[in-house]
Amino acid sequence: MKIVDVLATPGFTGFYFDDQKAIKMGAEHDGMFYIGKPVTEGFKEIRVAGESISVLLILEDGQVAHGDCAAVQYSGAGGRDPLFLAKDFIPVIEGEIKEKLVGRELTSFKELAEEFDHLKIDGKRLHTAIRYGVTQALLDAVAKARKITMAEVVKDEYNTGVEIKRIPIFTQSGDDRYLNADKMIIKKADVLPHGLFNNVEEKTGKEGEKLRDYVIWLRDRILDKRSDESYNPTFHIDVYGTIGDFTNNDVEYMTKYLKTLEEAAKPFKLRIEGPMDMGNKEDQIRVLAELTKSLDDNGIHVELVADEWCNTYEDCVDFAKAKAGHMIQIKTPDLGGINNTIEAILMCNREGVLSYCGGTCNETSRSAEVIVNCSMAAGATQQLAKPGMGVDEGFMLVNNEMERVVRLAQRNKK
CATH class of the missing domain: 3.30.390.10 (Enolase-like, N-terminal domain)
Structure with a gap:
């Protein structure tokens, strides 16, 4: 052809x-x-x-x-x-x-x-x-x-050895973190809510108290509103380096604070994206790796997500090999060709690091659908719901494409 x-x-x-x-x-x-x-x-x-x-x-x-x-x-x-x-x-x-x-x-x-x-x-x-x-x-x-489906092409050509199945979807709230959280709970989003905690005084709190209060609210909201007890989403909150801002990037202080967030989130699992922003890649890798190790050594089960200074495929490799974070965000448009997204997911899998197939709210329905095929076929840990900030639209696009691909791939096996 x-x-x-x-x-x-x-x-x-x-x-x-x-x-x-x-x-x-x-x-x-x-x-x-x-x-x-x-x-x-x-x-x-x-x-x-x-x-x-x-x-x-x-x-x-x-x-x-x-x-x-x-x-x-x-x-x-x-x-x-x-x-x-x-x-x-x-x-x-x-x-x-x-x-x-x-x-x-x-x-x-x-x-x-x-x-x-x-x-x-x-x-x-x-x-x-x-x-x-x-x-x-x-x-x-x-x-x-x-x-055949795009996912089957990826699975075959990259020899991923992955079963093509639905993977967890991560929804983002933007600043409307309360109303949009309700939408996520109704739709039973697997991972939520992102939260956009990008300012210490207004959002995170000078001692992190506003973020902790939000985690408690989100926990209680789910326990009160979920339709059945089998719905146990993962909390994933992007803090844009603000925890590092109020702790002066002190690893011991950040460790103790993250322990309080873990307690606030229970019984739900918690991920924190971009806990600090050191202003350059080298220091970001060093401090994020130190904090990751500190959490693990202290039995704190908060998972850290690499974001700041992790933009290209090469960056993803460097963060993953340094164990700077438990999860790597793969910012799909920044990597250029989608072949790099596929390779980044596979690399994370080899390195024993969780892979978050992300991107941006500023994409299209088509780019979301194609990337879903890549993330499913390569075995990503989670897939961002995109585009937009309205929750319903992005979740619909990503979820429905996953369901179509799974069904078609099953049929093609026969």
Whole structure:
């Protein structure tokens, strides 16, 4: 089966692009808007509508495979590629990339993905968002050519040895951490609620008391509202380094505080994402590894999740090998080609570290569906519900794709 044409269409994502630097400099909210001038190159406003590009591969039998190019909410920040605007990149896809895709035989996803993930035009690698979308489309195309699911392609080509089954879904609340938690409880989300605890004074508390109170509220809310006692979700809360902020990154202090959170969460398991932010990768790995060991040595069963300074595939490897965290977040668009996401999950499995197939609220329904196939086939510990911050939509998209893939893979075994 060959690719006979390539089309690119503009679209929206499930959230927004935000100028992180301007926000950190003090830009204030006005409803959904931010007040002030942008400071990051490419932004005309501090918050702009998230944009995507659908890459459509026309196959010789008339089938159409597609993937979506998308970038994270804080594009252009922290060394990331620049703001991803459709008008700037559609000509690239329908130009040089199309020339290299048309006529290609769909024999191996892995080989094609590696080629286009490392492709250079004018001496530069493609924008991470393009690599993300093109490799999604290639996986879909190979699956269509073989008339199997994308998950089965991944399982076969990477020899994962994993049973294709539903994996736990992690839902994120944004700032609406009470009402959205109720939605999660009603839907019986496996992992919840993210929480967005990104400010010490307003959210976490100067001694962590506000975060602890929220954990107690969430525990009591589930015990009171769950429809049956078999519903025992895992708590996963992202604190954006704020525990380190009020403890001055003292490992002993953080250990004692996390013990209080463990007690507050019981009988539920607790994960804490990004407990500290040391300002650079080397120190982040060192302190996170020290805290991970301290929790283990003291019999504290809170699981730490690596987030800050863990962005690329190489970063995931470095954190995992150093045992800096019990779980690694794999930020799928930042890794470029989805082949890197697959490899990162498999690497975590080999290293004995939990794998969180994450991403961003600023993706699309299509990128979510394709990534679900990858995370299931590679055996990720959990999958982020995405895109958006509304809970219901992202949970629906990810859950329903999982159920479809499981059923189809079962049928294809017969």
